[in-house]
Amino acid sequence: MSEPLLKIEGLGKRFGGFVALDSVDLNVAPGERLGLIGPNGSGKSTLVNCICGTLRNEDGTVSFGGARIDGLIAHERTRLGLARSFQLPRPFATMTVAENLHVPLIYTVGARSGHHLSAADLDARCMELLALVALDGKARQMPRDLTQVEMRKLELARAVAAEPKLLIADEAMAGLSHSEVEDIVKLLIRLNERGITIIMIEHIMRAVMAFSQRLAVLVSGKKIADGKPEDVIKDKDVVGAYLGT
Amino acid sequence: MDFTLLMNAVIAGLLLGAFYAAVTAGISISFGMLDVVNIAHPAFIILGSYIAYIVNTHFGLDPIVVSIIALPAFYALGAAVYQIFYISFEKRGQDSLRGLAFFFGLLFVTEVFLVLTFGVDYRSVDAAYIGASLRFGIIELPYRLLVPAVVSLAMFAGLQIFLGRTFIGRAVMAVSQDPLALRLMAVDPTRIKRIAFAISIATASLAGAFLIIIQPVIPSVGRDYIGRIFAICVLGGLGSLPGTLIAALLLGVIESITSTFYGPSWAPAVSFGILLLTLAIRPSGLFGR
Amino acid sequence: MRTPLFILIQFAVALALYLVLRFFGNDYLFFAGYTVLQFIVLATAWNILGGYCGYVNFGSAGFFAIGAYTSVCLFTIGQAPEDVFPAAILPAMQWIFPLPVPVIIVCSGIMAGLVGLGTGYLTLRLRGVFFAIATLALAVVLQTLVVNWSFVGGSRGAYVIPANTVPVFGPYIQYLFALMLLLTIVALTSARLIERSSLGVGFATIRDDELAAEACGVPTLKLKLIATVLSGALMGMAGAPFPFYIGYTEPGSVFDLGYAVNAIAMPMIGGTTSWAGPLIGAILLGTLQQIATVTISSAANLLLVGLLLIGFVIVAPTGVVGLWQSWFGKGAKR
Numbered sequence: 001m002s003e004p005l006l007k008i009e010g011l012g013k014r015f016g017g018f019v020a021l022d023s024v025d026l027n028v029a030p031g032e033r034l035g036l037i038g039p040n041g042s043g044k045s046t047l048v049n050c051i052c053g054t055l056r057n058e059d060g061t062v063s064f065g066g067a068r069i070d071g072l073i074a075h076e077r078t079r080l081g082l083a084r085s086f087q088l089p090r091p092f093a094t095m096t097v098a099e100n101l102h103v104p105l106i107y108t109v110g111a112r113s114g115h116h117l118s119a120a121d122l123d124a125r126c127m128e129l130l131a132l133v134a135l136d137g138k139a140r141q142m143p144r145d146l147t148q149v150e151m152r153k154l155e156l157a158r159a160v161a162a163e164p165k166l167l168i169a170d171e172a173m174a175g176l177s178h179s180e181v182e183d184i185v186k187l188l189i190r191l192n193e194r195g196i197t198i199i200m201i202e203h204i205m206r207a208v209m210a211f212s213q214r215l216a217v218l219v220s221g222k223k224i225a226d227g228k229p230e231d232v233i234k235d236k237d238v239v240g241a242y243l244g245t
Numbered sequence: 246m247d248f249t250l251l252m253n254a255v256i257a258g259l260l261l262g263a264f265y266a267a268v269t270a271g272i273s274i275s276f277g278m279l280d281v282v283n284i285a286h287p288a289f290i291i292l293g294s295y296i297a298y299i300v301n302t303h304f305g306l307d308p309i310v311v312s313i314i315a316l317p318a319f320y321a322l323g324a325a326v327y328q329i330f331y332i333s334f335e336k337r338g339q340d341s342l343r344g345l346a347f348f349f350g351l352l353f354v355t356e357v358f359l360v361l362t363f364g365v366d367y368r369s370v371d372a373a374y375i376g377a378s379l380r381f382g383i384i385e386l387p388y389r390l391l392v393p394a395v396v397s398l399a400m401f402a403g404l405q406i407f408l409g410r411t412f413i414g415r416a417v418m419a420v421s422q423d424p425l426a427l428r429l430m431a432v433d434p435t436r437i438k439r440i441a442f443a444i445s446i447a448t449a450s451l452a453g454a455f456l457i458i459i460q461p462v463i464p465s466v467g468r469d470y471i472g473r474i475f476a477i478c479v480l481g482g483l484g485s486l487p488g489t490l491i492a493a494l495l496l497g498v499i500e501s502i503t504s505t506f507y508g509p510s511w512a513p514a515v516s517f518g519i520l521l522l523t524l525a526i527r528p529s530g531l532f533g534r
Numbered sequence: 535m536r537t538p539l540f541i542l543i544q545f546a547v548a549l550a551l552y553l554v555l556r557f558f559g560n561d562y563l564f565f566a567g568y569t570v571l572q573f574i575v576l577a578t579a580w581n582i583l584g585g586y587c588g589y590v591n592f593g594s595a596g597f598f599a600i601g602a603y604t605s606v607c608l609f610t611i612g613q614a615p616e617d618v619f620p621a622a623i624l625p626a627m628q629w630i631f632p633l634p635v636p637v638i639i640v641c642s643g644i645m646a647g648l649v650g651l652g653t654g655y656l657t658l659r660l661r662g663v664f665f666a667i668a669t670l671a672l673a674v675v676l677q678t679l680v681v682n683w684s685f686v687g688g689s690r691g692a693y694v695i696p697a698n699t700v701p702v703f704g705p706y707i708q709y710l711f712a713l714m715l716l717l718t719i720v721a722l723t724s725a726r727l728i729e730r731s732s733l734g735v736g737f738a739t740i741r742d743d744e745l746a747a748e749a750c751g752v753p754t755l756k757l758k759l760i761a762t763v764l765s766g767a768l769m770g771m772a773g774a775p776f777p778f779y780i781g782y783t784e785p786g787s788v789f790d791l792g793y794a795v796n797a798i799a800m801p802m803i804g805g806t807t808s809w810a811g812p813l814i815g816a817i818l819l820g821t822l823q824q825i826a827t828v829t830i831s832s833a834a835n836l837l838l839v840g841l842l843l844i845g846f847v848i849v850a851p852t853g854v855v856g857l858w859q860s861w862f863g864k865g866a867k868r
Contacts, residue, residue, distance in 0.1 A: 513675075528664065
C-alpha cells in the first residue's frame with residue numbers, strides 16, 4: 001500500500017489506572033472506507049479523541065499525511081484536513097443551522113487559504129453543503145428545532161464544511177430508523193466518492209457491512225482484528241468478544 | 246531566626262490549617278464532588294458566625310454548641326438553595342455563567358444584608374477558654390485555636406467516614422463520576438446531590454462558629470476566605486477530602502510563617518498566590534483525580 | 535447599519551448630551567454622568583469576555599485598579615521626574631512628563647491588557663470556572679500589592695490634583711466627562727464590531743461549545759486571550775481617569791466590590807449577547823443606584839443590585855435585550 005493517509009502506531013492512553021487504549025496500530029489508506037467496531041467501552045471514542053487532538057495520547061504516534069501530529073492541538077489538526085462528527089451532536093445552540101456551517105468555513109477553510117471569505121461566498125458554500133444533506137430548507141432554523149436525524153446530518157455537514165481529507169463519523173446513526181440509517185450510509189458513500197477518506201465507527205452491523213471496504217475491531221483497548229469485512233466477521237475472536245453467534 | 250517564634254508560628258499554622266480544612270470541607274463536596282461552583286460558601290460561614298454571635302451574646306451558650314443546634318436549619322437552607330439552583334440552571338442545561346452569577350449574587354446579597362443588619366463593627370464571642378492557652382515548655386497552644394482545630398478534625402473525620410462507609414455517602418462520591426449507574430440502582434442523582442449540597446452548607450454552620458472563636462468578624466471577612474478555600478481545594482485536588490486536609494494544613498503553616506515574619510498584610514496574597522501557582526503548574530492538585 | 539454611520543450617530547448623541555448638560559450648568563450632573571459612563575465602559579468590557587465568550591471575570595475591580603494606579607504612578611512621576619529618573623535621561627523625561635490624560639489612559643489600557651494576557655495565559659487552558667476564580671485571586675493580590683506599595687500611597691492613599699480648569703471645556707470635570715464620552719464610544723464601537731465580525735463568531739462558538747469549536751478549526755486559546763486582553767484593557771482605560779475624578783485615591787475606593795458586582799450585573803441584566811445589553815444595563819442600574827443612594831442608603835443600593843442580579847439570572851436569563859427580542863419577535867435568535 002502506498003503511504004497511508006493516517007498512520008497510528010503503538011497508541012496508548014490511560015485514565016489514572018485504567019488503560020483505555022493499549023498499543024493500537026491502525027493505518028488508513030487515502031480514499032479508503034474503514035469501519036471500526038467494538039463493544040461499548042472498548043475505547044473507540046477515546047481513539048477518535050486521540051486522533052483528533054481532544055485528548056493527548058501517552059504512548060505511540062499519530063501521523064497524518066506523512067507528518068506526526070500528536071503534539072498538535074485539535075484545531076490545528078482540523079486545519080490539516082482531519083474532521084470528525086461527535087457521537088452526541090454538538091451544534092452551536094445560539095446560532096442558526098447555516099451559521100453553524102459558517103464556523104468551519106471561516107476558521108478552517110478560510111484560515112487555510114489565508115484570505116477572508118466574502119459573505120456571498122460563505123452563503124453559497126453553506127447552501128451547497130446543506131443541499132448535500134437535504135437540510136437547505138432549514139438554513140434559518142435553530143438546532144433545537146431539528147429532528148434527531150437532521151441534527152446528525154448537520155453534525156456531518158459541519159464536519160464536511162471543513163473540507164477534510166479524512167472524516168471520522170462517530171456513531172452517526174445511533175437511534176435512527178432503518179431508512180434514516182440508509183440515508184446516512186448513502187451520504188457517507190457519496191462523500192467518499194468525492195474524495196474524502198472516511199472512518200465509520202458504528203454498532204449497526206448492517207450499515208458497517210454496506211459501507212466498509214475494510215473493518216477493524218477494538219476490544220478493551222486492543223485491536224483484535226483488521227481486514228476484509230467478510231473475513232473479520234467470521235473471525236472467532238471477534239465473534240466471541242463482540243458479535244456473538 | 247528565633248526558633249521559638251518559628252516553632253509557634255508553625256504550630257499556630259497547623260491549628261489554623263485544621264480550621265481551614267473545616268471551612269473548605271463544604272466546598273470540597275459542592276465543587277469537588279458535585280461540580281457546583283458555590284462561591285457563596287463563605288457567606289454561609291459568616292452567617293453561621295453571626296448566628297453564633299447573637300445566641301452567644303444573648304444566652305451565653307458556647308458558640309460551637311449554638312452551631313450544632315443550628316445544623317438542621319443550615320441543612321434545610323442548603324437543600325433549598327440547591328433546589329433553586331437545580332431548577333433554574335442545572336436542569337435547563339444552562340451555561341455555567343449563569344450559575345456562577347447566581348452564587349456570586351447570593352454571596353453579595355448576604356454580605357450586604359449582614360452589613361445592613363449588624364453594621365461594620367467587629368463582633369466576637371465569649372467563651373471560657375478563649376484567651377487561655379495550653380503550654381508545653383516553649384510550645385504554646387492558644388485554646389481559641391486549639392478547640393476549633395480539634396472539633397474541625399472531628400468533623401472532618403466524620404465526613405470522611407460518612408462518605409466512605411455509608412450508602413448515601415458512597416452515592417455522593419458516585420454521583421459525579423457515574424450518575425447513570427446510580428439511576429440503574431434506583432437512586433435519584435438529584436436527591437443525592439441535594440443531600441450532599443445540604444451537608445456542605447451544614448458544615449458552614451460549624452465553620453462559622455469556629456471562625457468567630459478564632460477571630461473577630463465583620464461581614465466582608467467572607468471574601469478573604471474565598472481565596473483560601475479555592476486555593477486549598479485546588480491545591481489538594483478536587484474531590485479528595487484527605488487532599489483538602491493536607492493542603493489546608495500546608496496553607497495554614499505558610500500563611501502563619503509569612504504573617505509572623507513579614508507582617509499580616511501579606512496574608513491574603515499568600516493563598517491567592519498559591520492558587521495561581523497551582524493552577525499554572527499542576528492544576529489537578531496534589532491528590533486530584 | 536455600517537460602522538462609520540454608527541460612530542457618527544454616537545458622536546452626535548454624545549455631543550448633544552454634553553451640550554445639554556453644559557446648558558444646565560450644574561457640575562453634579564457631570565459627576566453623576568461620569569459615573570454612569572464609567573459603568574457603561576466597564577459593563578461593555580466585561581461582556582466581551584463574559585457575554586460573548588462565556589468566561590466570567592470576577593476581578594473587574596482589579597483591572598479597573600490597574601488603570602487607576604497606572605494613572606497615579608504616571609501622575610506622581612510627572613509631578614517630580616527628578617525624583618525618579620537618573621540624570622542621564624532626565625532632560626528627555628522632563629520633556630515628556632507630565633503626560634496629558636489621554637496618553638495616560640492609553641498607557642493604563644496597555645498595562646491592564648498585559649496583566650490580562652498574563653492571567654489568561656496561566657489559566658485559560660483550564661476550565662472556565664478556574665479562570666473565574668483566578669480573576670478573583672488577581673484582584674486580591676493586586677490590592678495587597680497596592681496596600682504595601684508606598685509610591686502610590688499604600689493604604690494611606692494618594693492625592694492626584696489636576697488643574698482647576700482646562701481650555702475649551704472649562705471646569706475639569708467637564709473635560710473628564712468628555713474623555714469618558716470618547717471612551718464610551720470606543721468601547722461600544724469595538725463591542726459592536728467584534729459582534730459582527732468573524733471574531734465574534736469565534737467567541738460565540740467558545741461560549742456555546744468549546745470542544746466543537748476546536749473541532750471546527752477555531753483557535754480557542756488564542757481567541758480567549760484576545761478577548762481577555764481587550765476586556766482588561768478597556769477596564770483599565772475606564773479606571774485611568776478615576777484618580778483625577780476623585781482627587782484622593784485610596785485602595786478601598788478603587789477596589790470597591792461595587793465594581794465587580796456591577797460589571798457582572800449590568801450586562802447580565804441588560805443582556806449579554808449584544809453590545810446594547812451592557813449599555814441598557816448600565817444606564818438602568820446606574821440610575822437606579824444613584825436614586826437609591828440618595829433616597830435610602832449606599833448599602834441599600836448594593837443590596838438592590840445583588841437582588842436584581844439574582845432575580846434576572848433566574849427569571850430572565852437573556853436580560854432586557856432578550857425580553858425585548860422575544861416580545862417584539864426579532865426572530866428565533868436567542
